[in-house]
Amino acid sequence: MEKQYTMSKNQKIIFDLIDKSSEPMKAYSILFNVQKKGIKAPLQVYRALDKLVEIGKIHKIESRNAFIACQNSSCQISKATAFSICESCENVSEISNSKLSKYLSNFADESGMKYSKYNLEFFGLCKKCKSK
Amino acid sequence: MEKQYTMSKNQKIIFDLIDKSSEPMKAYSILFNVQKKGIKAPLQVYRALDKLVEIGKIHKIESRNAFIACQNSSCQISKATAFSICESCENVSEISNSKLSKYLSNFADESGMKYSKYNLEFFGLCKKCKSK
DNA sequence: TAACAGTATGTAATAATATAACATTTATAA
DNA sequence: TTATAAATGTTATATTATTACATACTGTTA
Numbered sequence: 001m002e003k004q005y006t007m008s009k010n011q012k013i014i015f016d017l018i019d020k021s022s023e024p025m026k027a028y029s030i031l032f033n034v035q036k037k038g039i040k041a042p043l044q045v046y047r048a049l050d051k052l053v054e055i056g057k058i059h060k061i062e063s064r065n066a067f068i069a070c071q072n073s074s075c076q077i078s079k080a081t082a083f084s085i086c087e088s089c090e091n092v093s094e095i096s097n098s099k100l101s102k103y104l105s106n107f108a109d110e111s112g113m114k115y116s117k118y119n120l121e122f123f124g125l126c127k128k129c130k131s132k
Numbered sequence: 133m134e135k136q137y138t139m140s141k142n143q144k145i146i147f148d149l150i151d152k153s154s155e156p157m158k159a160y161s162i163l164f165n166v167q168k169k170g171i172k173a174p175l176q177v178y179r180a181l182d183k184l185v186e187i188g189k190i191h192k193i194e195s196r197n198a199f200i201a202c203q204n205s206s207c208q209i210s211k212a213t214a215f216s217i218c219e220s221c222e223n224v225s226e227i228s229n230s231k232l233s234k235y236l237s238n239f240a241d242e243s244g245m246k247y248s249k250y251n252l253e254f255f256g257l258c259k260k261c262k263s264k
Numbered sequence: 265t266a267a268c269a270g271t272a273t274g275t276a277a278t279a280a281t282a283t284a285a286c287a288t289t290t291a292t293a294a
Numbered sequence: 295t296t297a298t299a300a301a302t303g304t305t306a307t308a309t310t311a312t313t314a315c316a317t318a319c320t321g322t323t324a
Contacts, residue, residue: 008290008301027281041304046282051301062194063251065281065310084245097241107254109229113216115256119195122239123249130246140272140319159310173275178311183272197281197310266324273318281310289302294295 005055013037014048015057015069024066024092053078061085061092063121072096080105082120088129095122137187145169146180147189147201156198156224185210193217193224195253204228212237214252220261227254 007015013034018025025033031045039045049067052058056078058067063085070078071094082095082104104118139147145166150157157165163177171177181199184190188210190199195217202210203226214227214236236250 006291010302042282043284043304044302047301062253084241084243084247086245087248093243095241095243100239100241103235104252107232109216109227109232111216111225111227112259113218113254113256114262115216115254116219117255118252119255120236120250120252121194122245122247123251124245124247127244142273174311175275175313176273179272267322268324269320269322271318271320274316276315277313279310279312281308283308284306286305287303289300291300292298294297 007052007057008048010039010044011048011051013039014045015052018052018058018067019069021068023090024061024064024068026064026066030067059083059094061121062119063123064090064092066092068092068094070094079117081118082122084122084124084126086126086129087123088125088132091126095120139184139189140180142171142176143180143183145171146177147184150184150190150199151201153200155222156193156196156200158196158198162199191215191226193253194251195255196222196224198224200224200226202226211249213250214254216254216256216258218258218261219255220257220264223258227252 014030017030017033027042027045027049030049031039031042034045039048049058049060053060053067056070058069059078059081060067061083080101082097082100083092084095085092100120104120107115107118146162149162149165159174159177159181162181163171163174166177181190181192185192185199188202190201191210191213192199193215212233214229214232215224216227217224232252236252239247239250
């Protein structure tokens with residue numbers, strides 16, 4: 001059995017908020033939403049976010065400076081992330097495709113670099129927006 | 133023959149700076165460096181950067197908020213970018229691997245989403261840093 | 265050439281995102 | 295229990311990016 005990480009108070013508050021959200025959340029929007037729970041300063045939010053990213057409970061969508069909860073129950077793939085982003089409605093969803101992750105995890109080129117992590121963001125139009 | 137885009141004065145100044153740089157440059161560092169050429173305000177920099185990204189002369193490294201010149205002479209691949217980033221020395225290089233780009237350009241999953249663009253960032257240790 | 269459209273520029277102000285520095289408290293484990 | 299790591303609280307500030315508005319340049323076409 002693996003040891004289960006126990007989230008701290010602030011981490012839990014912030015994770016729950018992001019997890020409930022149907023869309024990626026930005027740091028200051030998170031701050032606004034948790035002020036009634038006693039989290040008053042940006043740094044408190046950023047510290048929790050950093051930790052949550054580190055343990056794989058959330059991911060940062062780099063192109064949007066926003067955070068979403070990991071969709072994989074096991075959260076083992078925080079080092080191998082892929083997202084699809086609709087450029088019209090800004091809907092973001094995590095891609096879990098084992099072929100893709102296998103392909104990328106094993107990717108190596110002539111650079112001699114050892115990759116320990118990757119992040120992939122696809123952009124396009126989602127089904128809904130495409131048919132408009 | 134395709135029509136060749138002609139960069140404007142500010143675009144040229146900023147592109148030349150980024151192109152000469154051995155590492156990704158951040159917007160305010162660019163600003164600092166071009167002030168002697170008469171570009172005084174952040175917005176002037178951001179506007180040029182936006183355009184240069186749009187025409188594929190430079191790419192934004194999303195995880196670093198920094199910009200590098202496109203390494204592909206033709207600059208046709210601004211919609212399909214991949215980078216390797218050393219987490220120790222922060223060296224960044226563009227990956228041009230036709231198998232990879234073919235694989236990703238053709239990637240499709242069950243979401244029904246039509247992807248028109250992607251950005252991939254690999255992280256790890258470069259050869260030099262690995263051997264330290 | 266005049267009128268127009270599109271693109272680029274200049275400038276000031278401000279919004280949005282993120283971190284530094286320092287003091288204190290809580291949790292974990294030796 | 296004592297030490298160590300992790301988390302918290304607070305203030306200030308740094309960094310990244312955009313809004314709003316006025317002006318000028320470039321190329322096209324009537």
